[in-house]
Amino acid sequence: MIGKLFSTCLPYILSGISVGGQYALIAIGYTMVYGILRLINFAHGDIFMVAGLIMVYSNVALTPLFMNMGLSAGSAFIVSIISSVVIVLVLTVILGLTIEKAAYRPLRNAPRMSVMISAIGVSYLIQNAAIYITGGLAKPYPASGAAMPWLSDQITIGSTSIKRVTVITPILTILLVVALVLLIKKTKIGMAMRAVSKDFRTSRLMGIEVNNVISVTFFIGSFLAAVGSLLYFTNYASVTPTSGAMPGLKAFVAAVFGGIGSVPGAVVGAFIIGICENILKGLDNILSTAGVFKDGFTFGFATFSDAFTFILLIVILCVKPTGLFGEKNTDKV
């Protein structure tokens, strides 16, 4: 009985951990930018989506190029994927930095609300540009009729068959987060980041190049969003102009849940949300396996999985506005 229950739960938990890892990578971008600029970067989810599109287009362009260079179709594809990954990382970072320079930096001394509105504007601009470029249709990822090599191979855990990326995601996420925390805690630029997030003006007086620090923040955020998009779209194999909206929103909830401004908080929050969401999707099935539902199988929990995420947001904001790991807000008079 317990064994059967476990094997029923396992697939939901596995996909929850994987989804959580993807949310975590996006959530870090939100939380770091917020920590330093007190800005919710609404365009972040769309940067994530653009990273997916760059992959698609760069593959279309590169595969024939490598084939012309004399490689066979199979190896040309693999070489093209590898170089596309590099291109995705580089271009996404450039996009993030450009958005910061063009849409946020000129508003550095403007009221915070103006920057936020500018962020919303950028988000819609990117989405609509993507609709224009793709024609509004879903693009198969990473290329039509092909899957990511190695990452999307099938593996079996217990009785569950999943893609390899599902297992890779949480591991990679945790490695990146550890590296990031070390960067923030141990290096000079990390110290500068912490200083800027504590007090903008004073750190400028202390000789910190605030603009550089902010650029580094956007660099890291966009880089992680690009890695997140590689993992996410390998799993869900198609990109649409609105693909970034829902993961972006959920990652934002995760960041708030964990305490916005805190990197480990965002990661923990993302995993909790990912796992809860997936268990909720399978709750009907789990309960009926456990024998709670005798006949009449559906209660319809799956329908509420998104609602759950947002109810969680409201509850957190009411009960503990600073989130799980958030700093206490000490307003100086």
Place this chain on the structure above:
Amino acid sequence: MKKILAIVLAALMVFALAACGEVKPDVSDGGNEGQPAGEKVVKIGVFEPASGDNGAGGKQETLGIQYANEKTPTVKIGEDEYKVEVIYADNGSSNDKAPTAAQSLISAGCSIILGSYGSGVSIAASDTFKDSGVAAIGVTCTNPQVTEGNSHYFRICFLDPFQGTVLANLASSEFKASKAYILTKLGDDYSTGLGYNFKQAFEALGGTVVEESFQEGNADFTAFLNTAKSQECDVIFAPTSTEAAQLIIEQSATQGISVPLLAGDTWDSNVILNAAKGKDVKIYVTTFYQEGGNADFDNGFKDWINADATHLSNNGGDDTVAAVSAMGYDAYYVALEAIKAAGSTDKGAIKDILGSVSYTGVTGEIKFDETGDAIRDTAYVKTANTETGAWDFVREQGVN
């Protein structure tokens, strides 16, 4: 300096808006009177999605109409030769954008409307068409509510109660299924409607169902597929948009789902074929037209698609003939028949006569009943060949 910049920017915006304002009358001015002498024009509005969830299907349906328009660009009304101008509006697959798109067609002075792919948008725009007194021909919207209780919406395809029954019959006769998993999208009239009709028919045949629904923007179907698997369902019925279908197919292949996936007309698209190619999945769909049903049309259409890169990419990158393209093609000719029968470009006259029009097209005979629905009694069942990436014909299936 800053002030000057602000003023210049504001002025630019005003100009931009003014320019937008000027473009519109230009379009609607092109009505019957504003044309240069000697050329008479009748306008047909195409109300189809070109973006959003149903963008791929909408584009294929539009291609059928476009092809028909290029083949037959004029219509004879009485003694006069009229040029047929086709006007397109993108309803974005979204119920809240639909009325605006519909309004733009009406402002452009269309005499009759074709569309849409997707029942939800058709229902959402129905009142807009009704208020302006223009008739609309639903091409592949299968939800009964589209034509129910109104006199302006017609349709040339079969309906969901019929399609649901056909699929339920298929599930129980071909696959000996006793338990079916139904996955529908919340808030999608097509999806929930067809899911409901399938459930009714399948339960009437003595089967049981497990029903779940997902929300807009959901990309993770693994949880749903897991449920289907662990509930030991014999078939999975997923009447969804092709966008969700891609993900469902991909993820069910990864999950090692061996039971057949059934779906309605929406899945009859090369998007599905591409998603299924090389994967271990079984996919069965019901549809309006089987490629090879009319060789002339097939070949002509393929040549036309291949001749133009834009058409090719709108058709999903290859020259598979989608049933919706054939339906769009027929819808155009039904509209021409109605215009001829009315003997004028007046939308009221066309609306009044449309119910009595009949036409034999590539998808079979089209004739309307009192509700404005086409009388159709067979659907084609196809399966995706995952090796060749083409549809294999299974059989024709009626309700019995």
